[in-house]
Amino acid sequence: MVAIQEVARRSGLPEATLRYYERIGLIAPVPRDENSGHRRYDPDTVRTIEALACLRTAGLGIDDMRAYLRELSDAPDAARRQRELFEKHAAQIADQIETLRSRRRYLDAKVLLWGSRERGDRAAEERAIDEVTRAASELR
Structure with missing residues (x-):
């Protein structure tokens, strides 16, 4: 005990x-x-x-x-239900990961944007604006 x-x-x-x-x-x-x-x-x-x-x-x-x-048993239906339970959660985690990746792309694009502005690099700033726009559209 x-x-x-x-x-x-x-x-x-x-x-x-x-x-x-x-x-x-x-x-x-x-x-x-x-x-x-x-x-x-x-x-x-x-x-x-x-x-x-x-x-x-x-x-x-x-x-x-x-x-x-x-569902902790050896019954075939129990095994199916356990598998389904974990599949559902694995899919939710996959969705969360993709959401985090989209957020990361947006934040990385903002870093590029502000870094190019800090350096005064207009060409890089224009590319970064395009990237921010693409990344922002993924967030919506």
């Missing part, structure tokens, strides 16, 4: 999050030490919490974490 401080250290989740996950039923009620009243986590619960920590870091919300835990 492991104390909450150790589970927090191992999972990277704050103690408050561990208590919250218990309160909302994401993890089962955690037994308490008879003498101190402190939570004592069994190895299976610790493994579940470590998995939840990874899911949280990957960007899954509480509802999807619940779905993940519900």
Whole structure:
């Protein structure tokens, strides 16, 4: 049995999050030490919490974490639903990456623009304006 401080250290989740996950039923009620009243986590619960920590870091919300835990079985339909869950999140991350790339292109173009103005290079400034315009259109 492991104390909450150790589970927090191992999972990277704050103690408050561990208590919250218990309160909302994401993890089962955690037994308490008879003498101190402190939570004592069994190895299976610790493994579940470590998995939840990874899911949280990957960007899954509480509802999807619940779905993940519900589908932990060997049934073929469970495997399909798990795959779909992770495909959905992978697609969301891919969209976010593309959005970040567009933002980066815009910011890089602005750096070129202001750098050319700083140097007084009109030809470079004109090219940078074109690049800023193209990058800005991607943001919309």
